[in-house]
Amino acid sequence: MIQYDNLNNARANAGGPECEGMAKIPKYRMIYEYYRDLIESGALKPEERLPTEGEIKRQFSVSQITTINALKQLAADGYVTRVQGSGTYVRAKAPIASGAMQLVLLVIPFMGKGRESRLIESVERCLGQAGYTLIIKNSCDSDAVERQIVEQYKDRVSGILLYPSIQLGNIELYRALADADYPIVYLDRYPLSVPCRYVSSDNAQGGALLARYLLRRKYERFVLAFHSVPGLTSERDRLNGFMNVLVDAGVGDEHTSCFFFDNAELAESVVRVSDEAQRLVASGARTAIFTCNDSTAYRVMDRLRQCGVTGADDRLIVAGFDNLNIAPVTMPFVTISQQHADIGRHAAQILIRRLERPHFYNEYRQVPVELYEPPIVRAPAPDDPAS
Numbered sequence: 333m334i335q336y337d338n339l340n341n342a343r344a345n346a347g348g349p350e351c352e353g354m355a356k357i358p359k360y361r362m363i364y365e366y367y368r369d370l371i372e373s374g375a376l377k378p379e380e381r382l383p384t385e386g387e388i389k390r391q392f393s394v395s396q397i398t399t400i401n402a403l404k405q406l407a408a409d410g411y412v413t414r415v416q417g418s419g420t421y422v423r424a425k426a427p428i429a430s431g432a433m434q435l436v437l438l439v440i441p442f443m444g445k446g447r448e449s450r451l452i453e454s455v456e457r458c459l460g461q462a463g464y465t466l467i468i469k470n471s472c473d474s475d476a477v478e479r480q481i482v483e484q485y486k487d488r489v490s491g492i493l494l495y496p497s498i499q500l501g502n503i504e505l506y507r508a509l510a511d512a513d514y515p516i517v518y519l520d521r522y523p524l525s526v527p528c529r530y531v532s533s534d535n536a537q538g539g540a541l542l543a544r545y546l547l548r549r550k551y552e553r554f555v556l557a558f559h560s561v562p563g564l565t566s567e568r569d570r571l572n573g574f575m576n577v578l579v580d581a582g583v584g585d586e587h588t589s590c591f592f593f594d595n596a597e598l599a600e601s602v603v604r605v606s607d608e609a610q611r612l613v614a615s616g617a618r619t620a621i622f623t624c625n626d627s628t629a630y631r632v633m634d635r636l637r638q639c640g641v642t643g644a645d646d647r648l649i650v651a652g653f654d655n656l657n658i659a660p661v662t663m664p665f666v667t668i669s670q671q672h673a674d675i676g677r678h679a680a681q682i683l684i685r686r687l688e689r690p691h692f693y694n695e696y697r698q699v700p701v702e703l704y705e706p707p708i709v710r711a712p713a714p715d716d717p718a719s
Contacts, residue, residue, distance in 0.1 A: 359394050363402035371411050371422055372681055378424040382412065409689055434464045435489040436683065439481050440519075441473035441497050451519070454676030455493060462684050464490065475501035482509075491515035491683050496522070498595075500563050517683045519675060524563045527694055529686065531679040534698040535566050535653075538668035539573025541703045542622060542651045545666060547577070551620040551649065553587050553612045554578065557605045557632070558624040560592035567624045570653055574622060598628070606635040613641075613648050626652035626667055633663060660709040669702045 357365075370376045382403075383391070389399045403420055406412045414420045436459055442448060456466045467489065471478035478494075479502050486492065486509070494516055496502070506526045509516050522530035546554070556574070558567050578588065589608055593601035605621060609632075612619040623629040629652030641648065643663030655669040678697045685695075 359392070360398045360401040360405065363388060363392055363394070363399065364405050367402070367406055368409075368411055376422050378422050380422045382420040382422070384419065409685070434687075436464045436466055436491050436493065436680075437481075437485045437489045438466055438468045438493045438495075439471050439478060440468065440495045441471045441478070448672075451672040451676040454673040455680045458677050458680035459684070462680075464684070471495075471497055473497045475499050478502055479505055486514065491517075491687050493517050493519060493679050493683060495519040498559065498564065499561055515683060515686045517679045517686070519679050521564065521566050522696075524565060529682050529694050529696065531675050531682065531697045531699065532566060532569075533668075533670040533675065533701050535569035535701075536573030536576075537698075538653060538670075538701040538703075539570040539575075540577045541701070542653075542666065542668065543574045543577035543581075545703055546620045546622075546649070546651065547581055547583075549618075549649070551618045553617040553619045554583070554589070555605055555609050555612070555619065555621045556588065556590040556623075557601055557621070557628055558590070558592055560594055570624065598631070602628070602631045602635050606632050606639065606641075609636070609648060610639060610641060618647050620649050620651060622651040624653065626654040626656040626658060628652070629665070629667070630656075630658045633661065633665065637662065655704050657706070661706050662709055664708065666703065666705045669704045671699050671701070674699045 367376070367382060376382070382388075385396065385399045385403065388394075388402070389396055392399075403412065403414060407414050407420075410423060412420050413423050438452065438455055440448060440452070452466075452468060459466050467485070469481045469485070471481060475497050478497050482492065482494070482502075482505060492509075492515070496518060498521070500521060500523060503523055503525060506523045506528070510526050510528060516529070518528055518530040520532050522528055522532065556571065558571055561567075575588075591601050591605055591608075605623075609619050609621050621629075621632055623632060629650050633650050636643070636648075636650075641663070643649065646664055649664040649666065652665070652667040655667045678699065682695055682697070
């Protein structure tokens, strides 16, 4: 396990201050994606007429050439037909060949009832509307199983939706798929060193939301716990978003301690994180623990309860990420809700675009997140008759 006691070292471990996918979107792309989403969602029907160039120009406050470029791109990608002197119309979808079964593989590292079910339902609904049949396989969060599944099915399906295992240990496989321009879209996590299509939560936004919330609540010392896996994009962006806010607020290195661990070191890390937080609270500092996900956060809270810490005086709070609702919380806790149904829908739409337009560019989407503070359930006192 590696411990970092300052923001600069933590930032270096997380991959630098800049987050992937945060470049400014060109104005013509904003118009393009707006009408593309309306068409794909069915809000604009086949053969329905789009607003005129002048109307679009005024609506988005852009130039005429920007409007024309957006409409040209929509036409080039098969979404609309432009008729000179008449206007721009949604193109009718080509019928799917009779009797043909088009299969899409979804590889996911776990199969729970919560966020995974919402993601799967959304993917299946979107693919079904486009005429595709979904196959689901569980990698059990194992690189070896993930690789075996992909190799077994890649030549038997039209495309793949891949939620990579947490170790991201199949970089060579991902690179080979990219070199072959194989139709694949990554969910939540994605390989940094491989050009790819992906959909993830806006993890940097989530980290920033938590940091601003904790600063508003006047917390002054921060203990962070994250996986040490290189290239783990979701956690890297959470950490970057959180620390960038602290730096902008003038929080010094001496106010932050960071612990990085692999799965084998999780239990030891939970003990060290909780011990450090208790030490800081005992010194009189209002202290916040920020963990990479809710699973780790609940482990930390269990450890704190075992040590007799209740958090009743609000001097200690735990922050997680995922809003898993694993169990009622008995101390101050805040987390980030991800929109897994939206992640699944956007990933399926991107894959469909790639399948129907073979030379479609690599695209990504970051789905907004929300901060959530669950209610605290106070444990009954030992002499309480109801206990």
